[in-house]
Amino acid sequence: MSSDGGVWGGRPPEGSSDESCSAHTITLLTRPGCHLCDEARAVIERVAAELGVSWQERDITGSPEDLAAYSDMIPVTLIDGVQHDFWRVSERRLRAALGAP
Numbered sequence: 001m002s003s004d005g006g007v008w009g010g011r012p013p014e015g016s017s018d019e020s021c022s023a024h025t026i027t028l029l030t031r032p033g034c035h036l037c038d039e040a041r042a043v044i045e046r047v048a049a050e051l052g053v054s055w056q057e058r059d060i061t062g063s064p065e066d067l068a069a070y071s072d073m074i075p076v077t078l079i080d081g082v083q084h085d086f087w088r089v090s091e092r093r094l095r096a097a098l099g100a101p
Helices: 035-051 065-071 091-097
Strands: 007-010 025-030 054-059 076-077 084-085
Touching: 025 035, 035 054, 035 091, 076 091, 084 091
Parallel strands: 025 054
Antiparallel strands: 007 054, 025 076, 076 084
């Protein structure tokens, strides 16, 4: 678990060959009982593992700021702290945003 209460997903494997991709961090904002979050998590886990990108998951119910900002948009995907997608995660768009072919 990270210091901000988030759950860390994966870390880039040592010796990752694509420094441009592995330099990024994906954050998945979720809340309990969110079926779209399960789908988003599966896409992010797969892409992050293939590209050696670190990712974390953060439950918005633990933060009044997150809850106010994102409650109607869950799941939300952030790349390096910047909102990338909400409701659904497009694997194609995620890969492109991470600089992957």
